Amino acid sequence: MKSWLTTTDHKRIGLLYFWTAFGFFLLGGLEALVIRAQLAKPEGIGVSAEFYNQMFTMHGTTMVFLALMPLSAAFFNFIIPLQIGARDVAFPRLNAFSYWVFLLGGLFINASFLAGPLFGADRLSVAPDGGWFGYANLTSKQFSPGPNIDFWLLGLQILGIASLAAGFNFIVTILNMRAPGMKMLRLPAFSWMTLVTQFLVITAFPVITVALVLLMFDRFFGTHFFIPAGGGDPILWQHLFWLFGHPEVYILILPAMGIVSEVLPTFSRKPLFGYTVVVYSGVLIGFMGWGVWSHHMFAAGLGPIADSVFSATTMLIAVPTGVKIFNWIATLWGGQLRFPTAMLFALGFVSMFIIGGLSGVSHGSPPADLQQTDTYYVVAHIHYVLFGGTMLGLFAGMYYWWPKMTGRQLSETLGKWHFWLTFVGMNLAFFPMHFSGLLGMPRRIYTYGAELGVTGFNVVSTIGAFLIGAATLVFFVNLLRTRRHGAPAGNDPWGGATLEWAIPSPPPVYNFTVIPQVASRLPLWRTERQAPMAPLPLTPPAPIHVPGGSWWPMFTAFGLPVMAIGALSHQVWLVLVGVAVVITGIYRWAYEPFEV
Amino acid sequence: MSQAHATSMGLDSRKMAFWAFIGSECLLFGSLISTYLIYKGKSLVGPYPHEILNIPFTSFSTFDLLMSSLAMVLALAAIQRGDMKQGKTWLFVTAFLGLVFLGGQVWEFSHFMHEGLGLTTNLFGSTFYVLTGTHGTHVTVGVIWLLTLWVQALRGKLGPGQALTVEITGLYWHFVDVVWIVIFTVVYLIQ
16 A cells, blocks of 8 residues: 555556546536437426536546546556666656646546535535636636536646646656667657657646636636636636647547557557657647637637638648548558457547548538537537547557556457447437537536427437446446456567567556667567567566655645635635645655665 | 666756746746736736836845855765765755845835735736745745755755755756746836
8 A cells, every 4th residue: 555655657647547537538428418408308307507507617627637538648657668678757756746746636627526515505516517627707706606606716736737747757767767679769659759758748748837827816716717707708718728738639639549559560460650750749739729719719809810820820730630541541551450449449449430530520610610610510510529539549548558557458348338339329418419509509507498400319328428338337337347257468569669578467567677789669579671679588687776756746636726725715714724735735745865 | 865877868867857847937927927928018907007016126136146156066066075064054044135135025014014015916916926825836836945965964964965966956046036037027127
């Protein structure tokens, strides 16, 4: 127990990230099912408007910040050091700190479900209810007087710190900890996409931090940053939020693109087609992701020039994305294809992401977008991208790397059930939303009338959502069953090409008995020019120093929710206690003996 | 925290992380400065910037902060060549000049409050206090950091072997200084 609380081992932190994020994923899924149950018939099944608002807000917030991002982080943690031939990340204690801050931030924001009585509310739940985008001035004290929005803005600030710390850590790790011979253009595609993602994280999160701080000043101290009565402009919130929010979309999708770029070549027994182009288009997406944010705001009326510019950039960014898709398809072409579950999910990713990408381009046209804004068409788009894209990609990664992470393979039979239930379920759930949306069904409204003519579509969507829920249960059973009954994985169950497959599963605490010399992009494969890398020695030729654990990352992390609780309850002394905890933690951390 | 390993890029990992952090901070201050500029001239009531900003006084503060950067350079140079006596002196001078700047900011804030410009008075007040206050917080962190190094040096625990730590502290200090140059120009000089 203590060894898990103080761990600085990237592999253990990766597993902690996985199980925590998976827990939040189940919670976010449950919230989605409440929404779908309510929408199963006209006028709903009795969920109150108030609770419905909390459900869609927490579903979005949870899935984006507490499920998809940290599930990606689980793979960054576990896989990146292995892929680049390193013994750990650059800053192991900072890595532990990121995890604890993420966990505590997630618990803080979800504590709002039970905190009502503490704030004198007449109901149990005072969960955030302003949407995951928290548009001003709905979030102002005037229109949201309860603590709901405070939980949201404080929780997101905490989570931002976790992401930023991890961002610095992984940028340095990937750039600086590569094994000898692993030049940047020998870096596995997943590591490359992670690098681009982390650059987006460290540049996008400061922007939302500023937005949240300004909102906090409005709510706690009575400023008017987003309040028209005092001269403030609610549109500024939209700019700041989407200036963060659109890079965030690529923060969510690029890791999944990286995973798929590992899985498809392995199961086609072919190198990734156009590796360099895939890498450069990933970098290009990273840059262009900064120039499209206002396409979320066409309905705000920014004028013809702004609309035209952002329409053009939105369509342009589809080009590097399309390039990647053609490269993945060309990777399959002429390959020796195998179809284990990981491959099925990767192919699911490519096909579903195309649908999500196309509806995304259709939003890029302002006249069309005005018809689609705030309808279920947008909900369809976002779910094809984030579920059909990111989540299927993450599932591909889970089936691909789970043997490496635990030493045992997930059941293929249950895996196939999981895939097909998910695939059918998601299309049943999300495809009809294109139609219900274009027929005029607004999103974020807790009921609809039978006369709108969308009842049939909604019934199908609800059935699909519960199928996804069933599929997720199958996956959960698979995870648990594998702990005892999974087939031993060996070093390399799939015949992979990258360094993580050169070492035992699960890897020993020091990862590599000797740090490998890398001479090609596919070190474990025989290529025209290169013989496969010689196997590593089974035992380390010399004793390997492994960093010990530390309590201080967790201790320091605890200061942040204390500060947030102080702010929430307007107790300045409690905020100061939190600050003192953070400062103490930093000093103890900086001056404890810790050799990496 | 010694970083004995050879790194792929030849740059120390802590230093690289710090450069990434500075890049991230640019976006933080960039967003705050943009907010200030967007709301410039949008205040519904006074006091307005030209009625209240005291350029000669703040020019002195700015000069003070610039000199602290010079002291920081001298501190690092001294510590790198092993002259801890000079190093200690200049570390303290850097922190002291930082404290003078903070004192100036406290005086400025209380003077503005007295003149009727509160945090919530108008958009100018809100954007001004949040922007310069965020910068002041950064200066405060820097002063605490510098004093920590100074105390370590007094106790004989900071020597040329820790020059990299001092260098990173210097990176932070110079960055905070550069940000102030931008704020001084945008808020005070270009009205």
